[in-house]
Structures are given as structure tokens and as C-alpha cells.
Amino acid sequence: MPIRMSLASRLRHFLAEQEWAYAPHEAPVMPGSPGSPEHPGRRRLAYVLVSILLGLTGGLGNALVSANTTTLGGALGLDPAEIAWLPTVYVMTNVSINLLLIKFRQQFGLRPFALIFVGLYAALTLGHLFVSDFWSAILVRAASGMAAAPLSTFALYYMMQAMPAPARLRGVVLGIGIPQCATPLARLFSPELLAMSQWRTLYLFELGLALISLAAVLAFRLPPTTRQRAFERLDFLTFALFATSMALFAAVLGLGRIVWWTQAGWIGWALLAAIPMLAAALLIEHGRANPLLNTRWLASADIARFAIVTLMARIVLSEQTFGAVGLLTVLGQNNDQLLVFFAIMAVASFAGVLLSAATLNVEKLAHPVMLAVGIVAVAAFIDSRATSLTRAPQLYVTQALIAFSGTFFLGPALLFGMTRALKEGTGHIISFIALFGIINSLGGLAGSAILGTYQVVREKANSAALVQAIDPTDPIVQQRLQAGAAGLGRVVGDPGLRTAEGGALLAQTATREANVLAYDDVFRLVALLAAWTFTYLAFLLLRRAARMRRLGAA
Structure with a gap:
């Protein structure tokens, strides 16, 4: 028994916070x-x-x-x-x-x-x-x-x-x-x-x-930090409802484009369960004195605008992980062949973090976000001219710019919301951290879901258009069929089978071209969404500047 007590006391000592006498300016900002x-x-x-x-x-x-x-x-x-x-x-x-x-x-x-x-x-x-x-x-x-x-x-x-x-x-x-x-x-x-x-x-x-x-x-x-009694019974009920609803939304966004939205029955049931659970969690929190989620503050105009802009930024930044990598994969390149490409993206990502920290201005936290989405708009528009001959070196500059933007905007976006949460009181920090985590996690899934779905739809449309344009009596089409069949002459002896294989090769080429065109459409969509977000941010900043001038004149 004494040995057990000794081990327990040692464990408590090992896990215990140190005693630390802080000067007033060194004390923790919040428990x-x-x-x-x-x-x-x-x-x-x-x-x-x-x-x-x-x-x-x-x-x-x-x-x-x-x-x-x-x-x-x-x-x-x-x-x-x-x-x-x-x-x-x-x-x-x-x-x-x-x-x-x-x-x-x-x-x-x-x-x-x-x-x-x-x-x-x-x-x-x-x-x-x-x-x-x-x-x-x-x-x-x-x-x-x-x-x-x-x-x-x-x-x-x-x-x-x-x-x-x-x-x-x-x-x-x-x-x-x-x-x-x-x-x-x-x-x-x-x-x-x-x-x-x-x-x-x-x-x-x-x-x-x-x-x-x-x-x-x-x-x-x-x-060490300062401690206080934090948990309340309703916290666990809210968390169970809220976390389950977010998990279901994540499952829908992560799997929807793969199992296809209208083909998998569980997607409808998941949404049918998630929406009422989310509403119930928010309703419980709305009436609490010490809520986990401060619904009134989260619904304020300033925070709603922050959520919209940050979510749009996360969606358009999915252009890199889904769009560029997907295009290169369709064109037959894999990770082994893209080491230089990913090395450039890694360097650009670190550069974005370092430059964001070096140029930080707490009075102009929205400007880095606007610059980042503006860069994405330009880079995605340039990528929209890709062809089946495009390879990684043609994407080095544009994808480096997008990788840079992905890390350049994140820190200022976090500080923008954090400073507003601290102005309202430390109790708002939990609400903001929850919002920021949801935007980053679900925003990334939503970006891949939206762009992936659009790519599939456009691939089908482009494929249908290309197949319609193929006329078997066209001399150029006949030449392509004969060239494909001739390439198989040494392994396929039957002339009829060679012709059929030549047609299959032509169909594969058409599918590849349809996919490339679909990715070009994705890049154009990203450029459009990024340009819209840039314009919206510019409007908000100009409106704020005009208000400040009017207040100064008054």
C-alpha cells in the first residue's frame, strides 16, 4: 500500500504545474x-x-x-x-x-x-x-x-x-x-x-x-498557467451534439464526390441528422450564461464577414492540392516524378510563413488575406491554359505563388479574429477557436468537394462534346485510327482487332483531353471565386476607410 501511494504521489508531482511567481506583465492572458x-x-x-x-x-x-x-x-x-x-x-x-x-x-x-x-x-x-x-x-x-x-x-x-x-x-x-x-x-x-x-x-x-x-x-x-474550474454539465451535451454534427458534415464533404452525391443514400441520412443536431447545440448555447459557443457574437456582422472571407480563401487554395496535383496525375506523373515540384512548393510555403511574420501589421490584418486571394486569382487564371503537353515545370511559378499564399494569409486571419475575441472578453476565445478550426478543416474538405464535383461534371460535358466532334469519315480521324492500329501491328495479328484497339486508343486520348479541359475549367472557377473574394475584401476596406474619413471630418 505505501508503495502504491508513493507511485501515485510521484505521478501527481510529475503531472503537476510548477509554482511560478509572475510579474504583472508576465501573467497568462487567460486560464x-x-x-x-x-x-x-x-x-x-x-x-x-x-x-x-x-x-x-x-x-x-x-x-x-x-x-x-x-x-x-x-x-x-x-x-x-x-x-x-x-x-x-x-x-x-x-x-x-x-x-x-x-x-x-x-x-x-x-x-x-x-x-x-x-x-x-x-x-x-x-x-x-x-x-x-x-x-x-x-x-x-x-x-x-x-x-x-x-x-x-x-x-x-x-x-x-x-x-x-x-x-x-x-x-x-x-x-x-x-x-x-x-x-x-x-x-x-x-x-x-x-x-x-x-x-x-x-x-x-x-x-x-x-x-x-x-x-x-x-x-x-x-x-505554467493559471487554472480555474471550467467544465459545466451542459458542455458535454453541447459538445456531443455539435461534434457529431460536424463529423457528419465532414463525412459528407469528404466522401460525397467519390460515392457521388445522389447515388449514396447515407449522405441524405447524414445531413438529416446533422442539421437538427447543430441547431439543437446552437439553441442550447444561445440560452446559457457561460456558453461554449457564443452564438450572438458569432452571428455578428464582423465575425460573419470574417468567416465568409476565410472560408472562401480555404476553398480557392484547394486549387493546389486538388487541381494542380490532379492535373499532373491525369497526365501520368506521380510523386516520384514531382520531387522538384513539391520541393518548390515547400520552400514557397515556408517563405509565406516567414514573410507574413516579417510584414505583420496589426492595423492592417485584412490586407495579407486580400493579397493572398488576389495572387491565387492570377495564378489560377494562368494555369487555366494548361494542355495535355503541360508538365510540372510549366506550373512551378504559379504553384509556388499559390503555396506562398496558402501560408501567407493564415496567421493574419487568425489574429484578425483573435483580437476581436479578446476585445469582447476571454470567454469568446473558445468560440473563435471553434469557428477557426471548422473553417480550416471543413473549408479544406469543402474546397476539394466543390472543385472535385465541378471537375467530374465538366469532364462529362467535355467528353460528350469531343465524342460528338469525332466523325469516322473525317480523314484526320481515320488517320488517327490507322496510326493507333499500326502501333499494335507486331502484337495483334487480326486486322479487325487492330482497328478496334486503335479506336480504343483514340477513346483514351479523348478521355484524357476531356479531363485536361475539365481541370482548365476548375482553374477558371478558382480564379473567378478568388477574384470575387478579392473584390469583396477591397469593397469592405474602402467602405471602412470612407467611414473613418467621415468620422474624422465630423
């Missing part, structure tokens, strides 16, 4: 966030390295799977619809978990929060190595989505600790931007990892990062 003392230079450097490690570990957790669905599907014997569940279920559990995690930090402190959840993430990553079928893969990915959510939070906190007091906001931009660089890095590293030992090497790599992250968190503590 659950670390204090802001000055640190020596070597500790600052350590915090920077830990932040980068945690950010990339959290980002790579889903990026490695999303970038290699074809390989994983083949290794696990899954069809395209089944393998699409793996990245989707990760988002389903990840999108809402911060609602509870923020209150966990407030009530129990940062130290137990860090050790429990980073340790849990490492344990679940180890569990990936024992995945052997569809359902085990789903369960492990779902649990990983919940466990990975704190990693991005800690990347943000560690980077803020590394910055001197005047530059703390720049630390926010760096901390939130680093995980966004994981997607091009995942595509860059994947071919080498897969060449070592197929798909298990991906999870071994992720496990290694998770274990190093746990060691880093153990070695370098964050300054």
Missing part, C-alpha cells in the same frame, strides 16, 4: 495559456526548435496519409471509397475536439495536458503499425485525429515563448503557419519512405516524430 516571462537566448532557440517539431509532427500526421491514399489502399486491400475514409475520419474527430481541450487546459493546466495528449498521440501512432484491415484503420485514424489536435496548439505556444514581448504576435503567425507546410513536405518525403518498406515506413516515420515530440515536451516545459 489555460502559458505565462510570458523573458527567457535566455538558448532557451528561446530550444523553444523555436520544439515549435517546429510539434507543428510538423501534427501536420504530417494527416498529410502522409492524404498524399499516399493509393499506396495505402493497395496495401490494405481497400477500394477508393474505403481509403477516402482514412483522411476524412481524421478530420471528423479533429474538427471539434478543441472545444473540450481548451477547457481541459483551463481546469487541469498545461503540464498534464501536454504529457497526456502528446503521449496518447505517440501511442496511437504506434497502433498504426498493427493496422491490418479497414475497421482497425478507421478506429486508429479517428483516435489520432483527436490526439493530434493539441500539437498545433503547442506549436503556437512554444513559438510565442521564443519571441521577445514586442514580437509575440509574429510568433503566433509563425506557430500557426508551420503545420501548413507539412503537405508539400509529405509529398516530398513519401517516395523515399515508401521505397524502404512500403506503407509501414510512413507510420514508423510518424512514430519517430511523435516520440521525439514527447521527449521535447518533457525536456522543455512551458511556463
Whole structure:
């Protein structure tokens, strides 16, 4: 018995927050966030390295799977619809978990929060190595989505600790931007990892990062936070309703274009369940004194405009992950042949984070967002001239610009909403973090869903137009059929079969051209949406400037 008590007391001491006497200007801004003392230079450097490690570990957790669905599907014997569940279920559990995690930090402190959840993430990553079928893969990915959510939070906190007091906001931009660089890095590293030992090497790599992250968190503590009683009974009811509804929406957006919207009956049932649950959660929160989701503030005009603009930015930025990569895949290029392409995107992504932090102006937080969507509009319009002869080098400049934009806008967008939440009181932070997480997670899924659906529709239309234009009596068509048949002369002896195979080759060419035209249509749609968002933002800024002039004149 004494031994058990001793072990329990040691565990409590291990998880306990340190006692720290803060100066008034160093105290935590709110319960659950670390204090802001000055640190020596070597500790600052350590915090920077830990932040980068945690950010990339959290980002790579889903990026490695999303970038290699074809390989994983083949290794696990899954069809395209089944393998699409793996990245989707990760988002389903990840999108809402911060609602509870923020209150966990407030009530129990940062130290137990860090050790429990980073340790849990490492344990679940180890569990990936024992995945052997569809359902085990789903369960492990779902649990990983919940466990990975704190990693991005800690990347943000560690980077803020590394910055001197005047530059703390720049630390926010760096901390939130680093995980966004994981997607091009995942595509860059994947071919080498897969060449070592197929798909298990991906999870071994992720496990290694998770274990190093746990060691880093153990070695370098964050300054302790202040604690308060945070959880209320209704929190769990709201969370159950809200998280389930968001998970169902994520499932619909992630799988809709693959199983097709009107063909899978479960999509209708999922929406039929999700909408009332979301309405019930918001109705409960609307009447609470201390809500998880402050519905009145979230419905205010300023926050609604922020949500619309940020969501549109996330949708148009899907041009890179779906549009450009999809086009190159249709044209026969895979990750092995695109190493330079992804290296350029990775460098551009890091450049976007660094330049966003260097040029941060808290008085003009909307300007980087407007610049980013304007760059996307121009780059997507240039990409819309792609042909079947287009290869990765022709897309280097435009895709580098889009990768740059994807990380350049995110930090200022976060600060725009965060500053408005803090003006209303620290209780609004939970509402904003929930909104920002939903916009980023579901916005990415919505972008792929919208662009993917549009690509399929346009491919069918372009294919029909091309087939109609093929006249068997046209000398050029006859020449193409004969050329295709002649190429098979050495392997197919029957003249009739050679002619049929020549027709099949022509049909394959028509399908490829229809797909290329469809991707061009996608790029034009992205350019149009980005231009509309740019114009809307410019209108809002001009209207605000006019109001300020009128107030100054009065």
C-alpha cells in the first residue's frame, strides 16, 4: 500500500504545474495559456526548435496519409471509397475536439495536458503499425485525429515563448503557419519512405516524430498557467451534439464526390441528422450564461464577414492540392516524378510563413488575406491554359505563388479574429477557436468537394462534346485510327482487332483531353471565386476607410 501511494504521489508531482511567481506583465492572458516571462537566448532557440517539431509532427500526421491514399489502399486491400475514409475520419474527430481541450487546459493546466495528449498521440501512432484491415484503420485514424489536435496548439505556444514581448504576435503567425507546410513536405518525403518498406515506413516515420515530440515536451516545459474550474454539465451535451454534427458534415464533404452525391443514400441520412443536431447545440448555447459557443457574437456582422472571407480563401487554395496535383496525375506523373515540384512548393510555403511574420501589421490584418486571394486569382487564371503537353515545370511559378499564399494569409486571419475575441472578453476565445478550426478543416474538405464535383461534371460535358466532334469519315480521324492500329501491328495479328484497339486508343486520348479541359475549367472557377473574394475584401476596406474619413471630418 505505501508503495502504491508513493507511485501515485510521484505521478501527481510529475503531472503537476510548477509554482511560478509572475510579474504583472508576465501573467497568462487567460486560464489555460502559458505565462510570458523573458527567457535566455538558448532557451528561446530550444523553444523555436520544439515549435517546429510539434507543428510538423501534427501536420504530417494527416498529410502522409492524404498524399499516399493509393499506396495505402493497395496495401490494405481497400477500394477508393474505403481509403477516402482514412483522411476524412481524421478530420471528423479533429474538427471539434478543441472545444473540450481548451477547457481541459483551463481546469487541469498545461503540464498534464501536454504529457497526456502528446503521449496518447505517440501511442496511437504506434497502433498504426498493427493496422491490418479497414475497421482497425478507421478506429486508429479517428483516435489520432483527436490526439493530434493539441500539437498545433503547442506549436503556437512554444513559438510565442521564443519571441521577445514586442514580437509575440509574429510568433503566433509563425506557430500557426508551420503545420501548413507539412503537405508539400509529405509529398516530398513519401517516395523515399515508401521505397524502404512500403506503407509501414510512413507510420514508423510518424512514430519517430511523435516520440521525439514527447521527449521535447518533457525536456522543455512551458511556463505554467493559471487554472480555474471550467467544465459545466451542459458542455458535454453541447459538445456531443455539435461534434457529431460536424463529423457528419465532414463525412459528407469528404466522401460525397467519390460515392457521388445522389447515388449514396447515407449522405441524405447524414445531413438529416446533422442539421437538427447543430441547431439543437446552437439553441442550447444561445440560452446559457457561460456558453461554449457564443452564438450572438458569432452571428455578428464582423465575425460573419470574417468567416465568409476565410472560408472562401480555404476553398480557392484547394486549387493546389486538388487541381494542380490532379492535373499532373491525369497526365501520368506521380510523386516520384514531382520531387522538384513539391520541393518548390515547400520552400514557397515556408517563405509565406516567414514573410507574413516579417510584414505583420496589426492595423492592417485584412490586407495579407486580400493579397493572398488576389495572387491565387492570377495564378489560377494562368494555369487555366494548361494542355495535355503541360508538365510540372510549366506550373512551378504559379504553384509556388499559390503555396506562398496558402501560408501567407493564415496567421493574419487568425489574429484578425483573435483580437476581436479578446476585445469582447476571454470567454469568446473558445468560440473563435471553434469557428477557426471548422473553417480550416471543413473549408479544406469543402474546397476539394466543390472543385472535385465541378471537375467530374465538366469532364462529362467535355467528353460528350469531343465524342460528338469525332466523325469516322473525317480523314484526320481515320488517320488517327490507322496510326493507333499500326502501333499494335507486331502484337495483334487480326486486322479487325487492330482497328478496334486503335479506336480504343483514340477513346483514351479523348478521355484524357476531356479531363485536361475539365481541370482548365476548375482553374477558371478558382480564379473567378478568388477574384470575387478579392473584390469583396477591397469593397469592405474602402467602405471602412470612407467611414473613418467621415468620422474624422465630423
